[in-house]
Amino acid sequence: MRLSRYFLPTLKETPAEAQIVSHRLMLRAAMVRQHAAGIYTWLPLGFAVLKRIEQIVREEQNRAGAQEMLMPTIQSAELWRESGRYDDYGKEMLRVTDRHARDMLYGPTAEEVITDVFRTSIRSYKDLPKVLYHIQWKFRDEVRPRFGVMRGREFLMKDAYSFDLDTATARHSYNQMFVAYLRTFARMGLKAIPLRAETGPIGGDLSHEFIVLADTGESEVHCHRALLEKAIPEGVDYDGDLQPLVDEWTGLYAAADEMHDVTKAATLGDDLVTARGIEVGHIFHFGTKYSAPMGATVTGPDGEPVTVAMGSYGVGVSRLVGAIIEASHDDHGIIWPESVAPFHVGLINLKVGDAATEAACAALYESLGPDRVLYDDRDERAGAKFADMDLIGLPWQVIVGPKGLGKGVVELKNRATGAREEISAESALARLAG
Amino acid sequence: MRLSRYFLPTLKETPAEAQIVSHRLMLRAAMVRQHAAGIYTWLPLGFAVLKRIEQIVREEQNRAGAQEMLMPTIQSAELWRESGRYDDYGKEMLRVTDRHARDMLYGPTAEEVITDVFRTSIRSYKDLPKVLYHIQWKFRDEVRPRFGVMRGREFLMKDAYSFDLDTATARHSYNQMFVAYLRTFARMGLKAIPLRAETGPIGGDLSHEFIVLADTGESEVHCHRALLEKAIPEGVDYDGDLQPLVDEWTGLYAAADEMHDVTKAATLGDDLVTARGIEVGHIFHFGTKYSAPMGATVTGPDGEPVTVAMGSYGVGVSRLVGAIIEASHDDHGIIWPESVAPFHVGLINLKVGDAATEAACAALYESLGPDRVLYDDRDERAGAKFADMDLIGLPWQVIVGPKGLGKGVVELKNRATGAREEISAESALARLAG
Known part of the structure; x- marks a missing residue:
């Protein structure tokens, strides 16, 4: 591309509203323009990076056996009433009333929609497991959007959903996504650490956040040094047993500030690393939280209905553009890893x-x-x-x-x-x- | 892909609500599922076709010199008040109020947003011409959505916008899109006919609809037989003079039913073809309609401000999935042209x-x-x-x-x-x- 033709209106001055380096650099480098609070237009340079990141996410999802589809942005409130979340979600949900006075909303996530697709499509345990995903714009009406695309209101997310007959196979789906995430972030030139996350009332240990390290990151993480040096899995057989690989990664100490166990960490001695990071992914097994109220069942091997076990797996695609810049820049500007460079x-x-x-x-x-x-x-x-x-x-x-x-x-x-x-x-x- | 794993819940029965063949086949072939009236979930098979169509559109836009970017789905009402369209647009506009009681809307089109990007980015005539486009979901709150993805409420559109210093160079941008459209639809295995369209109060001859022929099409078209047999331009120099090529295509009689001139058509004799078709694209030069009220000017060669001349160029990307099926199917199902086959x-x-x-x-x-x-x-x-x-x-x-x-x-x-x-x-x- 010839720059004389390219639409690249770089800025000499940094707009005053930009508080963090990725926001400043994305504005100055003409990657994005703010359209409204927390809502951005992606100019050609930013769009090119967004597409490269999206493509890496896609390739690794497909490799792990997930199948791409696309759910709409505007969803029916009816389904959210079925799951019980419509009233709970609060003001972060952008609610819309259409011309026929039907309650709709701009999807902040898609558990209800995918569960509805599942229950009207799949009848038999023989069609399980399934991992379905889409890469679609979401809207969360944050009270105070800031930090550019790192905490926008309209943002691009990859969200995958798994459907399994029981917890054992659900764990395999979970492990597939776990390994896919390790590969996804590594391919973008990032150091990503999986941290055990709160599972809330559902319990269990199947919830991890993926944090990429950046000196300017939003939160503090503590982990074993070996986690930073682990080789990224290559040539993975996603149908094989992934548990040993997952155990290797989760067996080393790693915790966000709020779950940090100082006593336990002290036993690591010099191997304890404290760093700053940015959350870019979250995987979560939630069992029958949506499938039970919404009646997503299949006929099991014995002919009886089984409520399917589900998980969800998110990657903040537009957020990653900012996160990569936070992790890779100097005083002169951005330093793109080759895999995502425009x-x-x-x-x-x-x-x-x-x-x-x-x-x-x-x-x-x-x-x-x-x-x-x-x-x-x-x-x-x-x-x-x-x-x-x-x-x-x-x-x-x-x-x-x-x-x-x-x-x-x-x-x-x-x-x-x-x-x-x-x-x-x-x-x-x-x-x-x- | 192994079908035993693929998420392809085909239907034996045709859902009663589907009135046209593409809608019936898309539901039966598990390409889409209706989420709400006029809102669809794209299942993996349908999504794969959508992506292939999108990619052909993208390649031909890029080839013609247009640059891809991405504008948000949720837009500020403020800009639409500036252009004067906020109150005019009526009930087809999906209006939203955010948590801070700001008026927003789900973009049915993006003239206002792109004009705003332009006026805050480009100052000099030296940076013209520019053709910018995006492929983004739109929402039009149709009173009676029907015909599946052919007339949905949430739909995927490619919309390009051109910015020029004067009408002569604007015509060149227009011609670039005209030729790009000929190539785009031909690559999808479609016969597309450009028809002169109403320009409304703006006048001039720079407005064409592109209609693809399908026996089951929604409207009747009349044209010279030679139009159906014209070779698609190859190896086009988009910087060169495209007027002779455009004249070749627009010089032959072609009219939609409502603009059909029976007397003139009669002179064609046996060369007159009457067929049915589906609108899949629309290109339109509208001059200063948005740039004047919104103050999109550049400094001209003489140092004086010049209000830029604009055009817009749409392709119905999701609609094309249905249009291709309307044009290519038999009693047993869909017949995909190779270029868009999943x-x-x-x-x-x-x-x-x-x-x-x-x-x-x-x-x-x-x-x-x-x-x-x-x-x-x-x-x-x-x-x-x-x-x-x-x-x-x-x-x-x-x-x-x-x-x-x-x-x-x-x-x-x-x-x-x-x-x-x-x-x-x-x-x-x-x-x-x-």
């Missing part, structure tokens, strides 16, 4: 109008592939170009000017390390080849 | 449990690629498998049973023509290779 390379033309520079840039642009490169072909001074490119944080920069070309070189800069090398255009191409 | 091949195992059949199916499944194949490995009778496979309409079927394998063959069936061949598994593989 473009792989930023190509900077230091002298627009100079024939040799234009030709070298055009050749690099075509060879690297216009979809992978943001080519700054604007007639701007070099300082402004460097600043914008650092701000938007593409993994690599190729800087091309008459002086270098005279010596037969371009400059290759790694955004994360800041390392610069003068190499031939051919070598740069070879290094950056897809 | 899977390329349906693999039918005629004797589950038979070792040779299982082995042959497993080998075909792996070789063809599990993402491209829906493998009916259920323990069901052959008749039910044939009926389901015809219903869901994958382009190809490979039917494998002990009898054929004894002769060294499988059966390859083309869903569209019904043609069947007995060939070796290797030949089938070669024929179906991606």
Whole structure:
């Protein structure tokens, strides 16, 4: 993409309302614009990142055997009355009345809708287990939306729902999602720690939050150092027994501040790490909480009806855009991990109008592939170009000017390390080849 | 995907409420489930088709130079008051009040939001032209939603918006979208006819509807036969002059029933075709209708402010799923064009449990690629498998049973023509290779 054409209205000044670094950088880098409190428009650069994150989430859900579908944003209040949540949910639920005076709402989550789909579709235990998910916009009418997309009102969430005949198979579905989440966040260049979470009145140990580490994170976490160094599972057989793998991860101490056991933690000695983090996922087995009141049953092996056991599994897709920036930035701007970068390379033309520079840039642009490169072909001074490119944080920069070309070189800069090398255009191409 | 795992709750009976064939088939083939009047849940099969259509729309928008972004579903009423449409829009607008008693709405379209983004981002004529688009869910609170996804309340639309300095360059943006639409619908296997549409008080000739032909279509169209046979433009230079190409298409007679000129049409003689069709796209240049009241100006070449000229360009993405079925089905079910099919091949195992059949199916499944194949490995009778496979309409079927394998063959069936061949598994593989 040529920057002269790209819609990238970066800001020199940081809007005063932005309190955290990801919000500041997303506004300055023209990733989002606020439309209303907690509601954002995603400009092309932000949208590209959002799509890459969504695609990683999707691939790992599919790999784990979950099936993608799509539930609507506007839901019928009737189902929420059946589950008993309509009155409980309070003011965070955006309630709507349609032209025929029917009570509707903008879904903050979809347990009721998916349970309704299930009960009208699946009759036999033979069709279990099923894990179904969607990636859809949600709305929660937060009283004080803030921190940009980290705590917006309209936000993109992946929510999966599992349906099983009994608790034993439900645990397998839970483990599939647990492992999928480890892989999902790792692929985005994040260190994610699973923390046991409150299960409330349902009890049991099947609830975990996934926290990504970032110095600027919202909350404090305590964990065993080994958790930070564990290798991410590769080549997982999701049909096989995942319990040993899950036990490996959950056997090491890890706790959020409010569940921190100081005495137990002290036994870790030097292996105790205290860090800050951001919640990006939550998995939860809740048994028959929705299936019982809503009558989601299947015929069991003995011909008797069985109320299905359910779990839900959320990933904050739009929140992850902010979380990744919180985890990966410096004073100059964002530093995108390669897997989620909106473009792989930023190509900077230091002298627009100079024939040799234009030709070298055009050749690099075509060879690297216009979809992978943001080519700054604007007639701007070099300082402004460097600043914008650092701000938007593409993994690599190729800087091309008459002086270098005279010596037969371009400059290759790694955004994360800041390392610069003068190499031939051919070598740069070879290094950056897809 | 193995059908024994896939969430595909097909229906034997057609729900009584479905009045048109696409609605009946989408319900029976388990593509969608109605959640509430005019609001649907997309089950995995329907979702897969929706995504393929969306991707074709996206690719052709990008090719034409439009840039993707994403505007929110919930919009501020304030902007609609600025444009003057808040009170005019009537009951089709789903109005919402948030917890702080602010007037919001579920966007039925996004002219106001994009104009607001533009006026706060772009200052100079040098940054024009721009064509921005998003593919987002919309809500129109139809008084009587019907015909399934063809006339739902919550629906997926691609809407693009162009911004230009003057009418001449605005016409170029318009032409880019015109040509992109020709390509978009053709890639989905549809015959699409551009019809001049009413421009209302704004006047001019820059408004076209795109109608796809289907015997069961909602409206009657009249056009020159040559329009049906025109080759779809390939290798288009979207920066070049597109006017001759657009003139070629608009120079031939074409009119919806309400604009039909019987006298003029009569001069066509045998070249006049009357057919039925479905509107799937609408492009419209509306000049300063929104930019003037909302103050969207840029500094022109002479330093004076210029109110930008705008157009909008819609494609009914979810509607297209229904439209394609209306255009391509038979008594047995859907017939997907290859480009939008949810899977390329349906693999039918005629004797589950038979070792040779299982082995042959497993080998075909792996070789063809599990993402491209829906493998009916259920323990069901052959008749039910044939009926389901015809219903869901994958382009190809490979039917494998002990009898054929004894002769060294499988059966390859083309869903569209019904043609069947007995060939070796290797030949089938070669024929179906991606």
